[in-house]
Amino acid sequence: MKQKLLGFLIIWVCLILSIYTPVMGRFVVEKNSLRVTSPDSIKDTYECAIGNFGVPQYGGTLVGTVLYPKSDQKACKDYKEVDLNFKSKPGGLPTFLLVDRGDCYFTLKAWNAQKAGAAAVLVSDDKLEPLITMDTPEEENASAEYLQNITIPSALISKSLGDSIKKALANGDMVNINLDWREALPHPDERVEYEFWTNSNDECGPKCDSQIEFVKNFKGAAQILEQKGYTQFTPHYITWYCPEAFVLSRQCKSQCINHGRYCAPDPEQDFSTGYDGKDVVVQNLRQVCLHKVASESGKPWLWWDYVTDFSIRCPMKDKKYTKECADQVIKSLSVDLKKIDACIGDPEADVENPVLKAEQDAQIGKGSRGDVTILPTLVINDRQYRGKLDKGAVLRAICSGFQETTEPAVCLSDGIETNECLENNGGCWQDKAANATACKDTFRGRVCECPVVQGVKFVGDGYTHCEASGHLRCEINNGGCWKQTKDGKTFSACSEEHSTGCKCPPGFKGDGVQTCEDVDECRENSVCQCADCKCKNTWGSYDCSCGGNLLYMREHDTCISQSGKSSVGWNFVWVIFLGLATTGVAGYALYKYRIRRYMDSEIRAIMAQYMPLDNQGESQNHVAHADI
Known part of the structure; x- marks a missing residue:
């Protein structure tokens, strides 16, 4: 127990000395x-x-x-x-x-x-x-x-x-x-430079868990911003040195590399089990070197892939927090492993490591930026970020670092949410039934702008009024118009024939939005006006009928006799039938007569060839003899 307390006392002394060295560094309150x-x-x-x-x-x-x-x-x-x-x-x-x-x-x-x-x-x-x-x-x-x-x-x-x-x-x-918060972070130009001060230790409790979760969630946005040249990102790691008087102690040997120059606390806060602080320092150094080598090849964003994959494939709890596991991840990303090993150097050598020395120098505040003493810490445009380590919150902060009107599209997306739309919908128009709102969150504040929902554009001032417009508008909450079903019939005040607005259908009157009331055509319109007509109002229409043995003709607004119409109809049918029959008989007789005449004529012609008349035969014989 005494040995453990002594170890943590040494850690605390090292931390105090590393922070309050005789330099002009300081902690800045943002x-x-x-x-x-x-x-x-x-x-x-x-x-x-x-x-x-x-x-x-x-x-x-x-x-x-x-x-x-x-x-x-x-x-x-x-x-x-x-x-x-x-x-x-x-x-x-x-x-x-x-x-x-x-x-x-x-x-x-x-x-x-x-x-x-x-x-x-x-x-x-x-x-x-x-x-x-x-x-x-x-x-x-x-x-x-x-x-x-x-x-x-x-x-x-x-x-x-x-x-x-x-x-x-x-x-x-x-x-x-x-x-x-508009001036809480500088926004001088079209590119944002930001740093993330973190740690590869995954056994330090909730803070380590939140760091890993943030890297996983923010990776996509960070890589897009950097690949398109909007941002310049640099990872950093805090280390401290062990005072010379304790360099040979067991505690410093287990927590430091390069003869006590670069130290990190024991992950489990127990020197007898698990990984040591020096393992954390070496992995921190490996992550810095990977970023350095990847940047030289033009792909600095691979750091996000490595850190994410390493946390998944090589966690301390599975006893995989090793160089062998790290090398496998590096090879999968096609980064030059030899260059990374050369950058790391010999952790046992009694010499300064230039990479970690630069990290310690960067930790000290310069200009408007104070010392980095809190882990994790984001530094955006040389100003320390304060707040929750959350994808949306950090993205909003980074977006505020761009000069106004130069922000990339990701800064105007739904990925950045503020409380302005969560409170009273930001004072903007909203239709809960259509799941539509005019409140749009941006990192510079909310905007009341009529939305596009399922391909349907809403138009209006965005504050008190937005209505669906264009094709298919009636499919989104019926275009915000009145609609009702009654007695098996459905009527709507929304029509795709009109690009905007609501109009009560024929048979109704009202504003078309909140109400459409049935019109009593029997009282208000000139319908069923004939002497024998009777009018009955229905929902959305009307019915006219006639008394006695009469039938109502709606297109002529008149009543006619059903029996009369039937008699005339049958007499007409009989006349047509008899006329057709007479025509058929006459045609058949004429046909038979003409056929007989034709056949008689043909028979006579044939007989004339084989049975000539007497005078015709004599004449023919005379001629024949003369030819002989």
Whole structure:
């Protein structure tokens, strides 16, 4: 036990010495603007510190009204216990919950505020001091399940501003605030440069799990951005050195390489089992070298593939966190393994490793960027990102680093979600039945723009009105028009013959959207007007009938006798029948007569050839003799 405590004491001393070496480095508190728009007594622009959890709205703004709870003012308990709810009413501004610092972790305050319906949490400092960064808890509390579920932004404000807001609220004033992150990150040009300070250790608990999950989720977007030249990405790894007095100790030997120059903590925090800190340092170095070699071949984005595949194929828990497993992953990506091994060098040599030396130098803050002391940390355009390590939140932050109007298409996609559309649909038009909304989230704020749903374009102002237009519009919630079925009949006010609008069908009257009422044609229209006609109204139409033995002719609006029509019909049929019969008989007689005449003529002609008349025979004989 004493040996274990001594080991961790050495780790702590090494960490302190590596951070607070005599250089001009420092930790920088990242801030955004807070503008009080009312009341006039405190109307001004203030600074607030961005919390290192939740989802800051980088590049955008969020407007809300402040509420200071009557009980549990430090937000350390679930507000359900005191029956408080801070969800804004429809049409109202989102609620910013003001709470006091103290008694519990910042993250728990934010979680309780979020569950109670707040859109953001403002933590008022409890003493007069410079603003600090609110971070996530360490050690045993770091495993709390709610940490990764905080989605509202948070900010620490000064005690003086907190007191002023409380005083204004006590006087009955409404305090409205605009949280502004548009200048929280620089956005100078068309390319964003960002760094990810991480660790290859996968046995450090929730933080390591979140890092691995983030890399897996963000890989696709990161590779697209880099392949198209929108971003320049660089991975970094934190190491520290072991003081010379402890270099030969067992603890330093198990946690450091290159004679105590580059160290990492033991993954299991137990020097007697599992992997050592030096194994982590070597794997960190391998990942840096892979990025270096892949960049030289023009494919720096392969780092994302390697880190993702290595975490899946070579985890510590399966005892595969080895060079052999790493080499297999590298070969599968067709990266030059020999160049990577040369970059790593000899971990046992008592010399500086140029790659890890550069990593330690990069850790020290320069210019506006402070020291990197928190893992994991993203640095975007030389400014440290604060907030949840989440694909959507990080992508939004990166997109805010582009000069306005130069953002790539991915920054305008559905992949970036903000709370502006989650609260009251951002004040935009919405049709829940059609699953359609005009609220579109971008990293610079919400836009009310009529959508395209299933290929059907909606048109309108986007705020109060959007309606389906064009072909097939009636298939999307019936085009937003009236439709009803009754007595087995269905009528609709939507027609594909018209590109927009709703019109009640014939037989109905109304606005076509909410209502279409049946028209009583028997009263309002000139139908069934003949003397013997009777009119009966039906839903969407009408029926006319005639009394007695009469039949109604709708096209002529008249009644005729059913029997008369039948008699005339049969007499006409008999006349036609007799006429046809007479014509047939006459034709047959004529046919027989002409046939007989023709046959008689043919017979006479034949007989004339073989049975000539007497005078004809004599004449023929005379001629014949003369020829002889």
